Amino acid sequence: MKLDGSYSFDAPRQLVWDTLQDPEALKKCIPGVETFEQTGPDEYAAKMKIGVASIKGAYSAKIKAFDKQEPSHYKLGIDANGTPGFVRGEGTFDLVEDGPSKTTINWSADAQVGGLVAGVGQRMLGGVAKMTVGQLWKAIEGQIKEKQGAA
Amino acid sequence: MKPAQFEYLNPSSIDEAVSLLNQYADDDAKVLAGGQSLVPLMNFRLARPKWLIDINGIEALDYIREEGDWLAVGAITRERAMEKSQLVADKCPLLKEVTRWIGHTTIRNRGTVGGCIAHNDPTAEYPLAATLLGAEVKAQGPNGVRSIPIQDFLVTYLTTALEPNEILTEVRFPVMAQNVGWAFQEFARRHGDFAIVEVGAMLTMDNGTVKDARIAIGGAGPVAFRATDAEEVLKGQQITDELLEEASEKAGGMTEPDSDVHASAEYRTHLAKVLTRRALKEAHSRAH
Numbered sequence: 001m002k003l004d005g006s007y008s009f010d011a012p013r014q015l016v017w018d019t020l021q022d023p024e025a026l027k028k029c030i031p032g033v034e035t036f037e038q039t040g041p042d043e044y045a046a047k048m049k050i051g052v053a054s055i056k057g058a059y060s061a062k063i064k065a066f067d068k069q070e071p072s073h074y075k076l077g078i079d080a081n082g083t084p085g086f087v088r089g090e091g092t093f094d095l096v097e098d099g100p101s102k103t104t105i106n107w108s109a110d111a112q113v114g115g116l117v118a119g120v121g122q123r124m125l126g127g128v129a130k131m132t133v134g135q136l137w138k139a140i141e142g143q144i145k146e147k148q149g150a151a
Numbered sequence: 152m153k154p155a156q157f158e159y160l161n162p163s164s165i166d167e168a169v170s171l172l173n174q175y176a177d178d179d180a181k182v183l184a185g186g187q188s189l190v191p192l193m194n195f196r197l198a199r200p201k202w203l204i205d206i207n208g209i210e211a212l213d214y215i216r217e218e219g220d221w222l223a224v225g226a227i228t229r230e231r232a233m234e235k236s237q238l239v240a241d242k243c244p245l246l247k248e249v250t251r252w253i254g255h256t257t258i259r260n261r262g263t264v265g266g267c268i269a270h271n272d273p274t275a276e277y278p279l280a281a282t283l284l285g286a287e288v289k290a291q292g293p294n295g296v297r298s299i300p301i302q303d304f305l306v307t308y309l310t311t312a313l314e315p316n317e318i319l320t321e322v323r324f325p326v327m328a329q330n331v332g333w334a335f336q337e338f339a340r341r342h343g344d345f346a347i348v349e350v351g352a353m354l355t356m357d358n359g360t361v362k363d364a365r366i367a368i369g370g371a372g373p374v375a376f377r378a379t380d381a382e383e384v385l386k387g388q389q390i391t392d393e394l395l396e397e398a399s400e401k402a403g404g405m406t407e408p409d410s411d412v413h414a415s416a417e418y419r420t421h422l423a424k425v426l427t428r429r430a431l432k433e434a435h436s437r438a439h
Contacts, residue, residue, distance in 0.1 A: 052307075052309050053308075053309040054179075054181050054189075054192075054198045054200060055192060055197045055309065083196070084196075116195055116196070116197060117197065120195050120197055122412055122413075123274070123345060124273065124308050125411070126410065126411060127308055127373055130409070131373065
């Protein structure tokens, strides 16, 4: 499954970058996250409930950030297993400076989805995944605003 | 396949159902109507509600009534009843036609109007018909009954504006004017499969020009939506092949489809255009 999208923040690029690298901020922003722990440098373990309406699956995920080029580029490797199936893949994130306080993030992901959710949920998988990523950016935007307000 | 364990509750009145739902809303409660989507999802264990509140025993939710300019349909009215109802055929012929496209007869024997709309599958026929007609949804919760316009009700994939402690009790469809031309076009790999794309159209003509146009598209985005850009192109114009082409292009431009194993995003957009043109042509031929 290949997905891509973009999202614009009314914030300087460095602030967007810092927020995206901040485990505490991510913990608050990842949709359906239950636990989120740093397990090593740029390595995290998370438990989350992902899905839509009453069709939510619990997943344990290992996340690793790599290929970091502050403040404009990074990649995430994800390996998640759960009751309805598994997700393995890689996401690429590029932060583009549109102005002193305007930043666009362009993202793309290539993931393998297997198990029940891939078979039965196939029709809506891509759409729901995209929507979930959209919720993440929205929450990140909220975090950024909070940081801006505090400063 | 068997579902995960759940507790079964079968209230006999709307008030009792709402009170049970309110009690268990924060503890994974789910309302069971016809069960034609929910039960397979439970059997696959993709849905694991803890509490299942079965509203099939609430006879007060089973009706098709004409109320002024509206056709009021109770939540657990079977799809098969819609198909066979003379009142539906007379007042909202489009609904009779779309019903034929829902799954198969055995599914329609159990499947309900309220269940279909509350489930809000992006390719389901009733959310599309409700969007096209401009329906309203009645929901009852612990604080009483509220009415929600369909465009506000359908939020995104399988998600509606219903609160966790609200039950959909009625869907109200506007009665169709006698002179309106209408059509419904759906493409699926086999009859009874989930639609890949579906389009409904309604045209009101006045002395050879379009007085009002409504177009709704399903299967080409998270929820059924009105192709308002295409509607605007048609208003006040005479129907020609060029105009229909322009309108279908506009309709295609409003789609936000995803690719999956059944069809690519490009193909879905293409289908939306072709089906819009066909639906408008057919609607035009029926308008008088």
